[in-house]
C-alpha cells in the first residue's frame with residue numbers, strides 16, 4: 262500500500278517564502294479546495310492519504326515534501342534551508358516513525374526535500390539556494406551504506422532540483438534544461454518542457470500514473486505526443502506560493 266502524507270493549507274500561507282516569484286494575493290479558500298482535490302486524486306490513485314495539521318508558525322507547512330526524504334529503508338528528516346521552515350520538520354519526523362527509522366540532517370547542513378530526486382538506486386541532490394554541500398554529504402553518509410549512489414546537481418535560476426526535473430518513468434525525465442548544467446541527466450531520455458512553460462517540469466509519479474499541473478497545456482500536449490499521459494490537476498493558488506505537484510505530499514510504500 263502507498264501512503265501519502267500531506268499537510269493542511271495553514272492559516273499563515275500568505276506569509277510563505279518566495280524566491281523567484283513576486284508576492285500576489287492567495288485565496289485561502291481556493292487553495293484549500295485545490296489541495297483537497299489533490300488529496301482526492303492521490304486517494305483515487307490508490308494512496309492512503311494521511312493529513313497532518315499545520316501550525317500558525319508554519320506558513321509553508323503545506324509543502325511537506327521539503328521536510329523529509331523517504332527511502333525504502335530509512336527516512337531522513339530534512340533541515341530546510343529557509344529558517345522560517347525549520348519548525349515544520351518535527352511533526353513530520355514523528356509521523357514517519359510509524360513507517361521507517363528516521364535519521365536527521367544536522368546543522369550546518371541544510372536540505373530541502375524538493376532538491377532530492379531518487380531514480381532507482383541513484384539519489385540526485387540539487388545544490389540550490391536551500392540545500393548546501395554539507396546537507397548533501399550527510400545524505401551521502403546515510404544512503405551509501407544502503408547501496409545508493411548519491412550525485413550532486415547544481416541548480417540555478419529556480420527553487421529546487423524538482424522544479425527543474427522529475428521522472429516520467431524509470432528511464433525518462435521531464436526537464437527544463439535552462440536551470441541545470443548542460444549534460445545533466447544525460448543517462449536518461451530527456452523530454453524538455455515547452456519553452457513557454459518553464460515551471461512545467463514538476464510531475465508526480467504514483468505507480469504508473471502521473472499528476473501534472475493543469476496550467477501547462479503545451480507541455481501536456483508534448484508529453485501526450487511522446488506517449489506519456491498525465492492527470493492534469495489545478496494547483497494554481499499553491500503555485501503562487503512557489504509550490505508544484507510534488508511538493509504537497511510525501512508518497513512511499515507503507
Ligand code: CIR
Pocket residue numbers: 277278279280321324326327343346374375376420421423424502503504505507508
Ligand atoms: C518555499 O519557498 O519554501 C515555499 N514557498 C515553496 C516550496 C515548494 N516546495 C517544493 O517545490 N518542493
